[in-house]
Amino acid sequence: MAVESDVVSYASASGGKTAADVADQIESIQLSLIFLPLATPVSDAKVLTGRQKPLTEIAFIFAEIRTRDGHEGIGFGYSKRAGGPGIYAHAKELAPNLLGEDPNDIAKLFTKLLWAGASVGRSGMTTQAISPFDIALWDLKAKRAGLPLAKLLGAQRDSVQCYNTSGGFLHTPLDQVLKNVAISRSSGIGGIKLKVGQPDIAADLKRLSAVRRELGDDFPLMVDANQQWDRATAMRVGRRMEEFNLIWIEEPLDAYDFEGHKALADALDTPIATGEMLTSFGEHAQLIMGGASDFIQPDAPRVGGITPFLQIMALADFKGRKLAPHFAMEIHLHLAAAFPQEPWLEHFEWLGPLFNEQLELREGRMWVSDRPGLGFSLSEQALAWKVDSCHFGK
Missing domain, CATH: 3.20.20.120 (Enolase-like C-terminal domain)
Incomplete structure (x- = not known):
């Protein structure tokens, strides 16, 4: 006796689109290096013990990301006393890796950027250079949803x-x-x-x-x-x-x-x-x-x-x-x-x-x-x- 199959062929169902078919894409990235001056030099115990000089300014690395569909996000990293230009230089190396990518895939993109700089480590300046992009992508996602992060x-x-x-x-x-x-x-x-x-x-x-x-x-x-x-x-x-x-x-x-x-x-x-x-x-x-x-x-x-x-x-x-x-x-x-x-x-x-x-x-x-x-x-x-x-x- 023939038995009817209960199997449904999802592959042929209604010609629906996948998430990849409708994905947005990162279209442009603006990177900026900004130095915030402090009105008064700041000292903590590292200064009094001679290990560091007073803090007079903070370097900020801002990333502004825009997508094909018109969504935008902003994020930043920073460094005190030293390292800001170095973080900025590495961020410039990393930025092209994001172009054309779906901004929703934040975890995937973090991993991609981490391995792009892995030959100099997966901590320190390498990870700090990823921060402006990762934070900007989360900002973008929340803005697109119309919600505070x-x-x-x-x-x-x-x-x-x-x-x-x-x-x-x-x-x-x-x-x-x-x-x-x-x-x-x-x-x-x-x-x-x-x-x-x-x-x-x-x-x-x-x-x-x-x-x-x-x-x-x-x-x-x-x-x-x-x-x-x-x-x-x-x-x-x-x-x-x-x-x-x-x-x-x-x-x-x-x-x-x-x-x-x-x-x-x-x-x-x-x-x-x-x-x-x-x-x-x-x-x-x-x-x-x-x-x-x-x-x-x-x-x-x-x-x-x-x-x-x-x-x-x-x-x-x-x-x-x-x-x-x-x-x-x-x-x-x-x-x-x-x-x-x-x-x-x-x-x-x-x-x-x-x-x-x-x-x-x-x-x-x-x-x-x-x-x-x-x-x-x-x-x-x-x-x-x-x-x-x-x-x-x-």
């Missing part, structure tokens, strides 16, 4: 608790630090971070004591040693700082001393935070899997963009780590808003002149705007600070 990613919250760093640098006299603390609180900041790591530990403790008195016992307070202590010093100072009820002690040791950071995290009640200097998912995976910190502090422009940052976030959440991204709040607000656990966002007003739009700060939190994508565009002032640019494609 946080909403495209699946936001957990519409605002993120926000702390200020720029008022507590070591070049600032203590009386001015205390004035800055008062100004920050009145402006709506939800936490204060103080730089430490001076050669004289007593001087650090004096500044910390004064700031804690100014803030009161319960206002969120963090400290940042910028990698300037050895293991014994970090343990000794960390124990003395327990009384100050700190949210975290940041970068007490060299950024790659995962073993030392783990020992501190295990021994101290005060949480340990680190990760801002790491430049790939692989490095952050070592930090997270090794239990070397309580807070991770990835930086999207440093790790290669939003694509690897999302991988870092997923692993951190799985391992129960908290999140406090470094710098670039214009990008990290959206990513922090999508993290399952309540994160912290670092506030820096330095980047304000670069953009036409500003973020809203109130009640200790930074709020996601209703603007699609990342929600910023380059200002006339930023264009005036441009020192070089190049164009690829049409």
Whole structure:
């Protein structure tokens, strides 16, 4: 007896188109190198210990991507003190690899760019040169969807608790630090971070004591040693700082001393935070899997963009780590808003002149705007600070 087949031939069904048939294409890329001058040279512990010079400017590498169908996205990378022209040079090498590609295929394109520069490594300057493109592609995708990037990613919250760093640098006299603390609180900041790591530990403790008195016992307070202590010093100072009820002690040791950071995290009640200097998912995976910190502090422009940052976030959440991204709040607000656990966002007003739009700060939190994508565009002032640019494609 003949049996009718239930098999449907999908290959011949209605002549429908595939995703590849209707894909958009990257048509042009504009790269720009911009130097943002700082009004006052900035010093942290790396300067006082003679390892670096004061910070006077920041190099930004902007990528503006446009597609055949008229969609646009903007992203940036940056470098402090040195390396900006090098990142820009490598970005120029990478840019042609994106022309003609579907801008939706962000993970594929990240991998393509990573391997294009793999002969000089898959971290450091190589990944930092990918960041402007990867971030621009995510901005483009969210704009095309008509959503803020946080909403495209699946936001957990519409605002993120926000702390200020720029008022507590070591070049600032203590009386001015205390004035800055008062100004920050009145402006709506939800936490204060103080730089430490001076050669004289007593001087650090004096500044910390004064700031804690100014803030009161319960206002969120963090400290940042910028990698300037050895293991014994970090343990000794960390124990003395327990009384100050700190949210975290940041970068007490060299950024790659995962073993030392783990020992501190295990021994101290005060949480340990680190990760801002790491430049790939692989490095952050070592930090997270090794239990070397309580807070991770990835930086999207440093790790290669939003694509690897999302991988870092997923692993951190799985391992129960908290999140406090470094710098670039214009990008990290959206990513922090999508993290399952309540994160912290670092506030820096330095980047304000670069953009036409500003973020809203109130009640200790930074709020996601209703603007699609990342929600910023380059200002006339930023264009005036441009020192070089190049164009690829049409």
